[in-house]
Amino acid sequence: MSKLYVDTDKYGYLSEFASVEAYNCAIKDVVRKRFEESDVGWEEFVFGVGEQLISKDDMQAIEDKLLALGYRFEPSAMSSPLERPDAYKDSGLSNEDFCFEHKEATIGEIETNGRELRGSGDNVVNHVANLNGIARYVRTSDKVLEYLKDGVPEETIAIVDDSGGTLTAPILEQFKGVLCAGGTTRSHLAILTREYNIPCLMNVNLNGIKTGELIEVEVTAPSKTADDYSSGTDVTARIWRLHN
Amino acid sequence: MIKNEISYAQLLETNNLIQQNSDETYWLCATRTVQESKIFPVSAYILFSYLNCFYRYPELLKKIEANMSAEEVGDRARNTGVKILAWTIPCFYLLGREMLINWGVVKPTDAVEDVVYVMDFWKRFQLSWHRNNGGLTNRQNGHRAQIFPEQKLQVFHADAFECVPGDELHNSAQEFMATIAQYGFLVSCESRLTIHNHGPYKVSENREMLVRDFRELAEYDFPWLDGVAKDLLYNNLTVAMIVEDTHITLLDDWGSFEAEPELKSEHIRAVGLWTADNLTDGHQPIGMDSPEQLTQTFIELTAQIKVATTKLWEQMAGWSRDQQMDAGALNYFAVPKELAHIAGCYESSDWMMIDDRAERFRPLLNDEYGNLFLGELVGLITQPSQQAHAYTMAQHTDKATKGLSFIPYSVLQDEPYTSGVGPITGGVTNLEPKQDRYRTSEGVLSESELNERCKEFTMTACTEEFRLLCSDWVKYHFRDDKADHLFAIEQKHSRLLKGKGASLSRDDIEALRNK
Numbered sequence: 001m002s003k004l005y006v007d008t009d010k011y012g013y014l015s016e017f018a019s020v021e022a023y024n025c026a027i028k029d030v031v032r033k034r035f036e037e038s039d040v041g042w043e044e045f046v047f048g049v050g051e052q053l054i055s056k057d058d059m060q061a062i063e064d065k066l067l068a069l070g071y072r073f074e075p076s077a078m079s080s081p082l083e084r085p086d087a088y089k090d091s092g093l094s095n096e097d098f099c100f101e102h103k104e105a106t107i108g109e110i111e112t113n114g115r116e117l118r119g120s121g122d123n124v125v126n127h128v129a130n131l132n133g134i135a136r137y138v139r140t141s142d143k144v145l146e147y148l149k150d151g152v153p154e155e156t157i158a159i160v161d162d163s164g165g166t167l168t169a170p171i172l173e174q175f176k177g178v179l180c181a182g183g184t185t186r187s188h189l190a191i192l193t194r195e196y197n198i199p200c201l202m203n204v205n206l207n208g209i210k211t212g213e214l215i216e217v218e219v220t221a222p223s224k225t226a227d228d229y230s231s232g233t234d235v236t237a238r239i240w241r242l243h244n
Numbered sequence: 245m246i247k248n249e250i251s252y253a254q255l256l257e258t259n260n261l262i263q264q265n266s267d268e269t270y271w272l273c274a275t276r277t278v279q280e281s282k283i284f285p286v287s288a289y290i291l292f293s294y295l296n297c298f299y300r301y302p303e304l305l306k307k308i309e310a311n312m313s314a315e316e317v318g319d320r321a322r323n324t325g326v327k328i329l330a331w332t333i334p335c336f337y338l339l340g341r342e343m344l345i346n347w348g349v350v351k352p353t354d355a356v357e358d359v360v361y362v363m364d365f366w367k368r369f370q371l372s373w374h375r376n377n378g379g380l381t382n383r384q385n386g387h388r389a390q391i392f393p394e395q396k397l398q399v400f401h402a403d404a405f406e407c408v409p410g411d412e413l414h415n416s417a418q419e420f421m422a423t424i425a426q427y428g429f430l431v432s433c434e435s436r437l438t439i440h441n442h443g444p445y446k447v448s449e450n451r452e453m454l455v456r457d458f459r460e461l462a463e464y465d466f467p468w469l470d471g472v473a474k475d476l477l478y479n480n481l482t483v484a485m486i487v488e489d490t491h492i493t494l495l496d497d498w499g500s501f502e503a504e505p506e507l508k509s510e511h512i513r514a515v516g517l518w519t520a521d522n523l524t525d526g527h528q529p530i531g532m533d534s535p536e537q538l539t540q541t542f543i544e545l546t547a548q549i550k551v552a553t554t555k556l557w558e559q560m561a562g563w564s565r566d567q568q569m570d571a572g573a574l575n576y577f578a579v580p581k582e583l584a585h586i587a588g589c590y591e592s593s594d595w596m597m598i599d600d601r602a603e604r605f606r607p608l609l610n611d612e613y614g615n616l617f618l619g620e621l622v623g624l625i626t627q628p629s630q631q632a633h634a635y636t637m638a639q640h641t642d643k644a645t646k647g648l649s650f651i652p653y654s655v656l657q658d659e660p661y662t663s664g665v666g667p668i669t670g671g672v673t674n675l676e677p678k679q680d681r682y683r684t685s686e687g688v689l690s691e692s693e694l695n696e697r698c699k700e701f702t703m704t705a706c707t708e709e710f711r712l713l714c715s716d717w718v719k720y721h722f723r724d725d726k727a728d729h730l731f732a733i734e735q736k737h738s739r740l741l742k743g744k745g746a747s748l749s750r751d752d753i754e755a756l757r758n759k
Binding site: 016054078140211 | 394665
């Protein structure tokens with residue numbers, strides 16, 4: 001088998017993640033094989049015959065081999081597992097009874113005032129009063145379509161997975177507040193809620209809050225700044241379930 | 245391909261530019277934020293775009309320069325605005341190269357002349373774009389971008405209308421900026437490429453001005469805006485936002501900013517609205533006759549953009565994954581296409597296609613591999629090609645890493661190398677074909693009409709008479725008629741400064757505003 005230039009590397013060896021290493025090794029195997037078959041020098045191969053010999057089918061074969069072993073990919077976009085349930089793990093996004101059960105969430109007993117601590121997050125903007133509202137998960141485009149057609153129910157504090165600004169784009173301004181399980185106070189969703197003046201916590205760890213429950217969000221907490229992130233300073237805003 | 249002679253000095257400079265981008269890429273990715281979306285496979289399409297950049301940028305940038313030099317394109321871009329280019333051209337291209345090196349598909353000694361050329365093009369464009377503050381990047385200027393000349397800043401400063409929190413103008417401006425930012429993230433497939441800020445510019449003791457560009461909003465290059473954005477009459481909008489009692493401490497090469505204390509809506513104390521494209525003679529005011537007119541303009545634009553947002557979202561939510569991949573990748577890859585428009589040589593087949601050579605790798609780019617491989621390349625810096633000798637202490641991390649591979653100097657001696665990827669041969673797209681409709685300040689044009697008009701038109705500030713009249717010239721010649729003529733170019737549409745000439749100071753402008 002031919003030896004590639006990068007096969008001799010004094011300082012670099014493996015990728016950090018095993019699946020990346022597996023993929024990259026498989027691609028290098030294809031290149032070695034096709035280069036050997038080409039019977040030309042590297043300079044003729046790399047931007048010449050190699051571009052025909054290293055094909056899309058070769059790349060597809062790498063994936064096929066991995067899937068044949070029973071491996072299933074972790075999805076991030078909704079379309080990926082929907083189109084290829086045979087290649088991706090179930091995203092679980094369509095489960096109507098879903099609720100976050102983050103192990104890292106700070107939780108507590110029911111206080112005398114009826115508040116029960118169920119989590120915390122990074123406050124985007126410091127507001128003058130805490131936010132009360134009804135928790136509702138918004139995890140799919142079907143849910144967004146439903147709210148687009150029927151209107152977002154009043155008092156909705158949306159709980160979302162990702163820090164992007166696209167999923168909830170047509171209905172974002174109708175939310176009373178937003179709790180996002182990802183990102184930072186500089187993520188796109190945080191930028192947008194700041195622009196719309198909608199209270200929002202990012203990087204939320206939450207345990208047991210279900211759709212329809214009344215919650216209180218401590219948006220009077222200090223906003224988490226770039227310096228706080230870079231220095232590792234713990235600045236959190238709390239989230240309570242309300243028992244009334 | 246015939247090899248050109250590469251000199252030692254060229255390689256030294258190229259590797260310096262590579263290293264600058266390597267350090268800044270890490271800083272941006274580590275301190276800003278990652279992109280996530282349930283609609284788009286973001287990491288996967290980003291990687292796809294990098295490959296497209298590697299295979300297409302060399303030819304497409306050369307095509308631009310066959311019509312207009314990078315530095316002249318930079319002059320024009322400085323006058324009308326562009327998307328975020330500082331980081332995108334070199335880093336997208338070099339990260340594509342880095343991917344392919346780690347796959348064994350190319351060597352660090354491949355496409356040497358391409359790499360030298362792409363970095364040189366970028367350097368010359370950037371120096372021209374940044375001419376007024378003398379830097380190469382925002383990073384080099386202490387994360388600041390003072391792009392505009394005094395004559396344009398005076399007009400923006402003078403004509404922006406005062407507003408206070410709670411009044412109609414403040415409310416309408418705030419809602420407009422939220423709505424257009426929302427639309428922008430959607431247009432650019434979850435990236436921030438539609439939004440570009442520059443500044444800050446000092447306006448008074450406790451006030452600073454930020455210039456916010458929102459670009460490519462209407463029917464233009466992106467097939468996904470055909471129909472959806474038909475009713476949007478302005479392709480580009482520029483908001484000048486004057487803020488009080490807060491200091492913009494950082495404006496990075498992604499065009500995003502931070503302020504101390506944190507910038508909130510109550511800090512906004514004046515706003516103005518303009519538009520500009522490659523066929524306007526500078527910035528044209530929109531609704532700037534009175535605060536009431538500007539308020540009404542913001543309200544109307546907000547309503548139009550909301551309608552477009554809903555239509556676009558409905559379209560995108562119904563896309564296949566391949567369509568999402570193509571749109572995201574093309575949106576990233578095609579950032580420099582505006583330079584082709586400026587040069588009058590834009591072709592949709594150049595910029596709105598996935599190159600056949602990149603397309604080969606599509607099956608690799610599932611969500612999981614996309615997230616992990618991108619994370620290694622730009623965040624963890626853990627790919628084999630990125631590891632350096634153990635004495636190395638990388639900027640920001642002190643780790644023995646180098647985010648982007650240099651070109652080995654041995655290619656100047658006896659190590660074989662290849663010159664470049666060669667011509668573009670073909671491409672594919674899963675998106676609907678682009679309709680031949682391009683919204684401009686001169687109405688809706690076809691691609692060929694737009695190219696023709698861009699070629700024929702030279703904005704007055706970029707004519708031979710004025711192009712080289714910089715602030716250092718104005719400093720010593722402000723009493724000359726020629727200086728008045730230079731300032732008159734920007735002042736001709738100004739409510740307060742028309743015919744005022746070149747001798748006004750910033751304080752004079754502030755006094756005029758307060759009359």
